[in-house]
Amino acid sequence: MTVLLVALGAAFGAPSRYLLDRFVQARHDSVFPWGTFAVNVIGSFLLGSFAGLSTQYFALLGTGFCGALTTYSTFGYETVRLARTGSSLYALLNVILSIIAGLLAGWAGLALFS
Known part of the structure; x- marks a missing residue:
């Protein structure tokens, strides 16, 4: 049953990721990967917010939805692409800002909803 909950959450998380990424990126004329x-x-x-949920709800929303919504692989690819195309400052900013903002956002979600 848990696997089905993860799959159901992912079925909504993946298209949400794509649509949100395209929505944000289309509004910026920059090489910085604002969508990702x-x-x-x-x-x-959201993952921080869902941390206090029961195991089944966390499987659906945390592991499934948030797992498909977020993307470490695209973050890594875009950072390397920035560095290889001469945008090393943007690559460095992407790493620093993503780590700091991600940790702060996770902490905020946890603090607000736990």
């Missing part, structure tokens, strides 16, 4: 940054920070906040 936004989904990862929002996902960190």
Whole structure:
């Protein structure tokens, strides 16, 4: 049953990630990956918010939805791409800002909802 809950959450998280990423990125004329940054920070906040849920709800919303919403692989790819195309400052900012904002967002979600 838990696997089905994770899959159901992921079925909503993945398209949400794509749509939110495209929505945010389309509004910025910059090489900085604002869309990926936004989904990862929002996902960190939500995951912190869901931390106190029961195991089954956490499987659905935390592991499933947030797991599919957030994306470490795209963050890594975009950071390397920035560095390789001569945007090393943006690559460094992406790493620093993503880590700090993600941790703060997760902490805020945990503090507000636990």
